[in-house]
Amino acid sequence: MHIFKSVAILGAATALSFNPGSAIAAGGGGGGGSAPSNSAPKYDASAEYQKGVAALRAKDHKKAVRSFKRSLSVAPRNASAQYLLGVSYIEQGNYKKARKPLEKAVKYNSNLIEAHRDLAITYHKLDMTDKATASLNKLTAKDSACGNGCKEKDKLSKAIAEVKAAMNGSDSASYNPVNNIDFVSNEIGDLAYMGAVALINEKKYDEAIAELQLASITFGPHPDILTYLGFANRKLKKFEAAEQYYQAALAVAPDHLGATEYYGELMVERGDIAGAKKKLARLESLCSFGCYEAEELRRWIGEASVS
Helix, strand or coil: CCCCCCCCCCCCCCCCCCCCCCCCCCCCCCCCCCCHHHCCCCCCHHHHHHHHHHHHHCCCHHHHHHHHHHHHHHCCCCHHHHHHHHHHHHHCCCHHHHHHHHHHHHHHCCCCHHHHHHHHHHHHHCCCHHHHHHHHHHHHHHHHHHCCCCCCHHHHHHHHHHHHHHHCCCCCCCCCHHHHCCCCCHHHHHHHHHHHHHHHHCCCHHHHHHHHHHHHHHHCCCHHHHHHHHHHHHHCCCHHHHHHHHHHHHHHCCCCHHHHHHHHHHHHHCCCHHHHHHHHHHHHHHCCCCCHHHHHHHHHHHHHHHC
16 A cells, blocks of 8 residues: 655645745756756746745745746746746736736636636636636636635635626726635645645545645645645556646656656556556656655556566
8 A cells, every 4th residue: 555655845844834945955066067048047836836936925026937937937827826827917907918817827727717817807807708607607617617615615606706807897907816816825835735745645645636736825836745746647547647746846846856766656557567566767866775665666667577
């Protein structure tokens, strides 16, 4: 039985609070002789995301745009960063620039209600009536599927009302989406992460994904959260989504042991033993004196080879 490991995000000798940058391996230093095009700065995606959130809350919208762009340069599929980049542009009154990151946000996380709302309003502001209506319809469809007992019911109802107000011309000229964003504290983000770990160990993967996405709103593209999103999706047999999360985690932190191991296990499950062996070789290069991750992936490969 494969028990989910909750180690990396907490770090050694910590309780619930963690430093999102601590798990990200440091990049190589300069002077390596590579061409400038291959040695552009690689940002700490989670740290830049949090800088962007702080700047957005401080109404320093240009700084927010810069930080979210830096985060997305490493983790372009992060829905939360795409959404908040779009919001940063809306705060400047630039709906034209807000459109693409908002479209990407709903593409990468179709459950991001705020992004659907702001995308519909952005389409309306740009006189793209058909698209605005289509976005509103997606929200109403989610509301219908949600039912009366859904925990997102109030948020959906409010979002729909705000979009309708905008489309009917009764919205304020100074529409401010930041005021409608539930910025989650570090403490709540930590608790959401820990709750996700417990849910995964109980094999409640859908619920775990929801908690991990809540943690992601706080910490952005943190490699541990991305790895665990990959793990939960993999257990639901959503292999393509799992692979994307593992790849995103390794883009942020190339030396991440958990992401490397779990990606290798995914390869075993998909019959790609050669690919899994490459991940094992990577782990062996990272673990000079051996490590649990390498031993576990070696076991997976060995069992697949004799089956």
